[in-house]
Amino acid sequence: MNPITPYRWPAPGTQPEHLHSPYLSSIKRSPTRPLVRVPHTLSEITGPCFEPQLVSSAAHDLTRQHKGEPLGERIIVGGRVLDENSHPLASTVVEIWQANAAGRYLHEVDQHKAPLDPNFTGCGQAITDSEGRYRFVTIRPGEYPWRNHYNAWRPAHIHFSLFGPAFATRLVTQMYFPGDPLIPFDPIFNSTANENSRSRLISIFDWESTLPEHALGYRFDIVLRGREATPMEEPKK
């Protein structure tokens, strides 16, 4: 067996802790005992692999899953998936889900009094290309109230889920929109102490992907953990 090259541990404050008491749901669901630190073994540096055919080429367009077009502002969300060593991560699955333009999820638990949209489910999948790029077409999700505290509102956001190359790189996160006035008040956004790190969660308005007379573009680059030591070979271009 080759020796294991572990993935890097995060610098303090650059990822949330499990317990973040302003986010009330974390209080009864966070472990109270210290986690047991383990070295990365073959079990952690490997992870599920999915063949590109698993993701249909239409799955990236959330505006074409029904007879009609969903209500709301059509947007394009894209970017690159990289590791901390700036290597693009090719052929990795990206899953998203979101509320509709009125701030309502197509889920029985969501009882917010805002209309469902018969033309919007709110989920999509993509697989990154050889340069780590992905792209979705969707609508801008609405903000919505939640019960965390008095007059609590979630900023507009899209949920992202990525596997990366290993069990150790699996990431679920949320993407926010630039200029959203709710962001500074959101305990979930604020759960990461380091300001530079959490600013990674805010997408950037992007002229390059904006399509004339069609849709605004937002760029959201996602960085997964990198290896402790840079591999010897150059990343594939």
Added chain:
Amino acid sequence: MSLQATPSQTVGPYFRIGLQWLHCDNLAPDGVVGERVVVQGRVLDGDGVPVPDAVLEIWQANSYGKYAHPEDQQDKPFDPGFRGYGRVPVNRNGGFRFATIKPGPVPGPEGREQAPHLVISIFMRGLLKRLVTRMYFPGDARNASDPILNLVEPQRRATLVTSPSADGSGLLEWNVVLQGVNETVFFDIGL
């Protein structure tokens, strides 16, 4: 070293919308080699209340102890029908059940063998980042020398080992207890 990793955020309560297309509670379709096992259990919060909105993800080697991943260079057979991946949401009562095969042993630190195990991620509303744990098999003599189990204080190791169901059905039972006396051991893998 140049970029800083994107922070984790909770899956929230509505993850099923985005994750159900890859649900998989039968990891070992017909034809996969190995001893079949069915695991069931519940996820319980700090008040002992079942968590109705959690999802487990499973990663494991095949029955020969080989992972379906290019970095597993061991000279062991592939099992073409076996990906080693599972994604299992809990039901309204916090219960889950999945079917798989018992994996073979895989190498561990310093050339020591690891006992057969599954690595498991747990996501739910309230968890800003996933929890990571492991599931081992009851009565396997190799558990005693497993290098990861041996990092855990002895009285807590039982939380990582499934128990044969008391009803004699052959099911394996394994609960995820988030807090309290029987709190499951969760691992720091650097998240």
